[in-house]
Amino acid sequence: METFKKLESEVRSYVRSFPAVFKTAKGSKLYDEHGNEYIDFFAGAGTLNYGHNNPVVSKALIKYLKEDGLVHGLDIATTAKREFIESFNDTILEPRHMEYKFQFCGPTGTDAVETALKLARMVKGRSNVIAFTNAFHGMTMGSMSATANQFYREESFINRTDVTFVPFDSYFGDEVDTAGYLRQLLEDKSSGLDLPAAIIMETVQAEGGVNVASKRWLKEIEKLCREYDILLIVDDIQVGNGRTGSFFSFEDAGISPDIITLSKSIGGGLPLSVVLMKSELDQWKPGQHSGTFRGNNLAFIAASNLLKSYWEDDNLSREIYNKEELIRDRLKVISKEYNSLDMDIRGRGLIYGLQISEPNICRDISAEAFSQGLVIELSGADSDVIKFLPPLVIEEEILEEGLDIVEEAIYKVYNRKEFINQILNHDQVYHRESINQELEQKDTINQRLNQRESIRS
Numbered sequence: 001m002e003t004f005k006k007l008e009s010e011v012r013s014y015v016r017s018f019p020a021v022f023k024t025a026k027g028s029k030l031y032d033e034h035g036n037e038y039i040d041f042f043a044g045a046g047t048l049n050y051g052h053n054n055p056v057v058s059k060a061l062i063k064y065l066k067e068d069g070l071v072h073g074l075d076i077a078t079t080a081k082r083e084f085i086e087s088f089n090d091t092i093l094e095p096r097h098m099e100y101k102f103q104f105c106g107p108t109g110t111d112a113v114e115t116a117l118k119l120a121r122m123v124k125g126r127s128n129v130i131a132f133t134n135a136f137h138g139m140t141m142g143s144m145s146a147t148a149n150q151f152y153r154e155e156s157f158i159n160r161t162d163v164t165f166v167p168f169d170s171y172f173g174d175e176v177d178t179a180g181y182l183r184q185l186l187e188d189k190s191s192g193l194d195l196p197a198a199i200i201m202e203t204v205q206a207e208g209g210v211n212v213a214s215k216r217w218l219k220e221i222e223k224l225c226r227e228y229d230i231l232l233i234v235d236d237i238q239v240g241n242g243r244t245g246s247f248f249s250f251e252d253a254g255i256s257p258d259i260i261t262l263s264k265s266i267g268g269g270l271p272l273s274v275v276l277m278k279s280e281l282d283q284w285k286p287g288q289h290s291g292t293f294r295g296n297n298l299a300f301i302a303a304s305n306l307l308k309s310y311w312e313d314d315n316l317s318r319e320i321y322n323k324e325e326l327i328r329d330r331l332k333v334i335s336k337e338y339n340s341l342d343m344d345i346r347g348r349g350l351i352y353g354l355q356i357s358e359p360n361i362c363r364d365i366s367a368e369a370f371s372q373g374l375v376i377e378l379s380g381a382d383s384d385v386i387k388f389l390p391p392l393v394i395e396e397e398i399l400e401e402g403l404d405i406v407e408e409a410i411y412k413v414y415n416r417k418e419f420i421n422q423i424l425n426h427d428q429v430y431h432r433e434s435i436n437q438e439l440e441q442k443d444t445i446n447q448r449l450n451q452r453e454s455i456r457s
């Protein structure tokens with residue numbers, strides 16, 4: 001660890017939550033350099049849906065490299081890219097009756113978001129974009145403008161404009177219709193809202209605290225887009241690629257986004273970012289949006305093999321829903337057991353959040369879980385949500401094992417806190433008693449002094 005502490009920037013973050021030097025990984029397990037084993041409930045923040053070193057990926061990559069397949073090629077045509085486009089079209093888009101064109105941008109998620117925002121603004125000739133409270137879209141300037149968390153938006157990083165934030169579904173609880181609020185803003189010519197080029201949304205706000213939008217709300221947002229000539233961008237970077245059970249997270253809401261951003265797990269752990277756009281939006285001039293790493297041939301190979309292995313039937317989806325039940329049932333038991341902690345459970349598919357409002361308790365639970373061999377992270381602006389994000393292919397026994405560790409960690413942290421509270425209460429009682437004794441003593445002294453005074457006089 002010394003090398004990292006001494007030479008790597010203070011900005012490093014996950015290494016602080018998971019202080020081990022990892023060496024190998026397979027499926028849903030990681031191993032550190034001393035051979036300690038960890039179950040992975042984090043999956044590279046949603047990048048390892050198919051697990052670490054999935055043999056489908058490793059075998060295909062080794063073969064491709066042995067045959068001297070092209071690794072880098074800017075955006076020239078390659079067999080690997082063609083294979084990816086065709087397999088995505090045949091396996092994912094056509095069976096869902098979806099017609100989209102592909103744009104390959106820089107390699108990470110934020111590049112896809114930047115591209116989507118730029119395209120929407122160019123097509124509509126409007127600068128404003130609507131984003132939602134608790135949204136997370138990435139760390140480059142355009143994406144960060146649409147990211148809500150103040151920690152990332154630090155004022156000194158420059159002034160971020162051209163985004164209007166409005167409340168996400170259930171932001172004020174179930175009683176307030178936030179889509180209705182947005183409708184009112186759009187209808188009212190004096191609301192002060194500039195007509196946006198696009199609305200950008202996550203269907204489940206993963207980084208924002210695992211906030212799940214209802215189908216009704218998603219449909220209503222789409223309806224507003226159609227009525228007011230606004231483009232709908234769904235950022236499916238973290239909760240697409242099967243995370244919620246279906247390949248895209250918006251499928252069961254029955255909406256049809258104009259632009260979809262995909263990254264993280266699409267490349268099976270290798271950097272790849274894709275923007276899907278309806279063909280009438282493809283108004284780019286050749287080379288108008290470019291970059292050196294547009295389309296990663298190794299990731300194309302990984303992706304096309306994964307699509308063929310996992311998405312030609314609905315076995316993976318069914319598996320995800322079964323495992324979802326395991327997580328949800330266990331979280332229900334836990335929240336009942338610790339009802340004084342007033343936990344909230346939310347999620348879809350294999351992304352679940354357990355919110356515990358008591359300050360710092362989630363951080364302690366994650367640290368305790370890590371010491372017992374489980375990697376699990378937090379989300380939400382106050383880090384008050386434990387985020388369950390295992391690889392989709394995790395074996396049920398390993399999932400159960402991980403849940404056991406979470407339960408044990410909560411038990412330990414809760415009891416430690418209770419114990420400390422008891423000591424504090426005891427100390428307070430003790431403290432109060434000693435103060436009372438002191439006061440009594442003072443009273444007696446005063447009484448005696450008074451008596452003496454009166455005798456003297």
Ligand SMILES: Cc1ncc(COP(=O)(O)O)c(C=O)c1O
Pocket residue numbers: 045108109110111113136137138139202206207235236237238239263264
């Ligand atoms: C919904 C969403 N959009 C965009 C991003 C940014 O992706 P990247 O970190 O690869 O730039 C993330 C990353 O967590 C994300 O969850």
